[in-house]
Amino acid sequence: MDASVLFLLVPLAVGLVFAVVLAILLVVGFNKKLEQPGAVPPADLAPGAPPYGRWNAQVVGEGLLGAGLGAHVGVVDVTGRQIAFVPDGAAQPAWQVPCHTVEVRKRGLVNLDGADLELAGPMGVLLLSVSREHLNRVVTNDFKSIRERGYADELIAVLAANGARVLR
Structure with missing residues (x-):
């Protein structure tokens, strides 16, 4: 050749x-493979009923290594004007509080811990990531991270409609 x-x-x-x-x-x-329904579409709600939904969630620990070492993974439920976090494998919520007692803030794009939301209320101040999809625990997926910011917006809207205070 x-x-x-x-x-x-x-x-x-x-x-x-x-x-x-x-x-x-x-x-x-x-x-994307959806595991949780997220927010229930308004057309599926009974007249006058508050919106509700369910998301996979990761409550992130503090510090640079918090996403891995201090993280608690489970499900966030918003129903009956309450928000609850049920850790994986638990039968009962780790915490459950009325939505009107919660303040929620969407965090900026650049977060080393990966959390998209900050929740404050009777359960304390928590950093949280939510997704309708399976949560990646070992590796990241940038395309999925972008979608998860949309899922965070969805949760904020449901919380606001249930009386939570949205901070900017």
């Missing part, structure tokens, strides 16, 4: 491998 042909084929092969790997990453990154 002529060296000039080999000189052209090697970059072409490397580029092809790169394109295939990139395509696989994009497909995996954009694929």
